[in-house]
Amino acid sequence: MxxxxxxxxxxxxxxxxxxxxxxxxxxxxxxxxxxxxxxxxxxxxxxxxxxxxxxxxxxxxxxxxxxxxxxxxxxxxxxxxxxxxxxxxxxxxxxxxxxxxxxxxxxxxxxxxxxxxxxxxxxxxxxxxxxxxxxxxxxxxxxxxxxxxxxxxxxxxxxxxxxxxxxxxxxxxxxxxxxxxxxxIPEKSRKNFDILRKIISYTEENFASDITEMSVAESFGYSACYFSRFFRSNMGITYKEFLTKMRVNAAKDDLTDTNKSVLEIAMDCGFSDARGLINMFKKFEGTTPLQYRKKYSPLA
The missing domain is CATH 2.60.120.280 (Regulatory protein AraC)
Incomplete structure (x- = not known):
């Protein structure tokens, strides 16, 4: 699986x-x-x-x-x-x-x-x-x-x-x-999906660094307003939500596969501090990082 x-x-x-x-x-x-x-x-x-x-x-x-x-x-x-x-x-x-x-x-x-x-x-x-x-x-x-x-x-x-x-x-x-x-598939839709794949690949390569919706928009030559509308209309969620969920999922891997502290994992996954990871983890997973580790990590 x-x-x-x-x-x-x-x-x-x-x-x-x-x-x-x-x-x-x-x-x-x-x-x-x-x-x-x-x-x-x-x-x-x-x-x-x-x-x-x-x-x-x-x-x-x-x-x-x-x-x-x-x-x-x-x-x-x-x-x-x-x-x-x-x-x-x-x-x-x-x-x-x-x-x-x-x-x-x-x-x-x-x-x-x-x-x-x-x-x-x-x-x-x-x-x-x-x-x-x-x-x-x-x-x-x-x-x-x-x-x-x-x-x-x-x-x-x-x-x-x-x-x-x-x-x-x-x-x-x-x-x-x-x-x-x-x-x-209209030609416009095919082009949109090609652009999305490039944005997705870029985000996957850089989510651990200090990227934002504005910085990614600039990297692809778009205004922040256009980028925001384009991403949401094609993906159904905002870019900020997408980026945060990617970081939370990366943290889940570290929680189950390593003995790193919550702070270390937060910094490695692009959060500014442990509190940011904890808050987003509760929002998307309904639990805290340490509770998640205790339940799912073979190392716990």
């Missing part, structure tokens, strides 16, 4: 099984709901990668956002995340924990270069985000692939079976779900 949960919006480096050009993982409810109830949810935060992502849902509890548009999850439904699309998953917190299936989704991430090898005009095409199969075979393929998730060691010749299943699944999705990118 740690491969999916990332700092606010970040570039995800996808690691593959041996020489296979794809990765399979199952998202389990015990990972998303660590308290075994709905009091705390480890939502999958905004991230992006070059891989095509195919998500098969076993539950109808939640929304999958791709490039700012929410798609309600349904049982036996596919969500397709195009290469470089910004995406996240937010729980609806409506279905009781004991009513949720043990596995919420199976996720298949496929190498962009693998796709380009048999889709010549890949850059001109776009997979529609919600794919509802018209026959049972695609769902069965995802259930078969799910058996090879979570780092399972492959036996002799299973590589060939996996490659065959992925090819077959792509046949159905390409046949039914591909369209021209120009028909679905």
């Amino acid at each position: 740690s491969d999916l949960i990332t700092r606010d919006i970040s570039y995800e480096v996808v690691h593959y099984h041996t020489e296979l050009p794809f990765k399979i993982l199952n998202v389990h409810k015990k990972d998303l709901y660590p308290n075994k109830d709905l009091s705390m949810v480890n939502d999958v935060l905004d991230h992006w990668h070059n891989e095509l992502e195919i998500v098969y849902s076993y539950s109808g509890d939640g929304k999958y956002y791709t490039d700012g548009i929410g798609h309600t999850m349904e049982e036996d439904q596919f969500i397709i995340v195009n290469s470089q699309s910004i995406h996240k998953v937010i729980s609806a917190r409506k279905t009781p924990y004991d009513k949720l299936p043990a596995t919420l989704t199976t996720v298949l991430q496929i190498s962009e270069s693998f796709l380009r090898s048999f889709i010549p005009n890949f850059d001109e095409l776009y997979f529609l985000p919600v794919y509802k199969a018209t026959e049972p075979r695609p769902s069965q393929i995802m259930k078969d692939l799910a058996q090879y998730a979570d780092g399972k060691v492959l036996n002799k010749y299973e590589n060939m079976r996996l490659i065959g299943l992925v090819h077959e699944l792509l046949y159905y999705i390409c046949r039914d779900d591909l369209t021209l990118k120009d028909n679905e």
Whole structure:
């Protein structure tokens, strides 16, 4: 699960099984709901990668956002995340924990270069985000692939079976779900997402330093007013909120993985003092940094 949960919006480096050009993982409810109830949810935060992502849902509890548009999850439904699309998953917190299936989704991430090898005009095409199969075979393929998730060691010749299943699944999705990118995403929106990715990457590289909305706006040649409107209209939150959440998530990693003091973590994550981290931690996590460490750190 740690491969999916990332700092606010970040570039995800996808690691593959041996020489296979794809990765399979199952998202389990015990990972998303660590308290075994709905009091705390480890939502999958905004991230992006070059891989095509195919998500098969076993539950109808939640929304999958791709490039700012929410798609309600349904049982036996596919969500397709195009290469470089910004995406996240937010729980609806409506279905009781004991009513949720043990596995919420199976996720298949496929190498962009693998796709380009048999889709010549890949850059001109776009997979529609919600794919509802018209026959049972695609769902069965995802259930078969799910058996090879979570780092399972492959036996002799299973590589060939996996490659065959992925090819077959792509046949159905390409046949039914591909369209021209120009028909679905206006050129202006594509340019906006390109700019957002650059802002996101810049923030991820510099959040620990003394950056502000104004300084980032200046770095990209925008007025503070325009930058503020642009970011909020495309991301749904202010840049200050985005930056603060990124810093809090970085602090969460340090709290569970190191023995640093709260002050040291605050300074390393871009806060001016420990009080600033504590206040923002309470706001976004509903607890203090030390309480969080005590509960989740194996070092505590």
